[in-house]
Amino acid sequence: MFKHKYIIxxxxxxxxxxxxxxxxxxATVIALETEQYPDFVxxxxxxxxxxxxxxxxSQKLELFNVGNSGKKLYDPNIVIPFLKLDIKNRRGRPRKN
Known part of the structure; x- marks a missing residue:
């Protein structure tokens, strides 16, 4: 039987x-990884x-821009939680009831 890989x-x-x-x-822990964010992304x-x-x-994060208008830079500690809450899986037009 094949072993499956689960990521937490x-x-x-x-x-x-x-x-x-x-x-x-x-389950047995076989790997640990860390990811560090840069200062600005x-x-x-x-x-x-x-x-x-x-x-x-660019439109959603316009208020969080810490760079200039040419080079848009964002603080990942602020932007990433905002984008994770804002993701919606809606596609197409809404249903007509």
């Missing part, structure tokens, strides 16, 4: 108390992580 993402100020080889509810960096066009991201 945890955000915290301190690292979690998990070690390689630990067993969590019958641009639209290209954000389009890789969120399924929106550059134009849409």
């Amino acid at each position: 993402t945890v955000e915290s100020d301190t690292p979690p108390q998990i070690c390689l080889g630990d067993k969590i509810h019958g 641009d639209l290209a960096w954000l389009t890789k992580r969120f399924p929106m066009s550059r134009k849409t991201l």
Whole structure:
């Protein structure tokens, strides 16, 4: 039988108390990864992580721009939580009841 890979993402100020080889509810921890955000991110960096066009991201994040009008830079600690709350999976026109 094939083994399946499950990915769990945890955000915290301190690292979690998990070690390689630990067993969590019958599963074994085989890898731990961390991702550090740069100080400021641009639209290209954000389009890789969120399924929106550059134009849409630029319009939604206009208030959070810390760069100038030519080079738009954003603080990832503010922008990423805002975009995660704002993602909607609506497509097409609304239903007519």
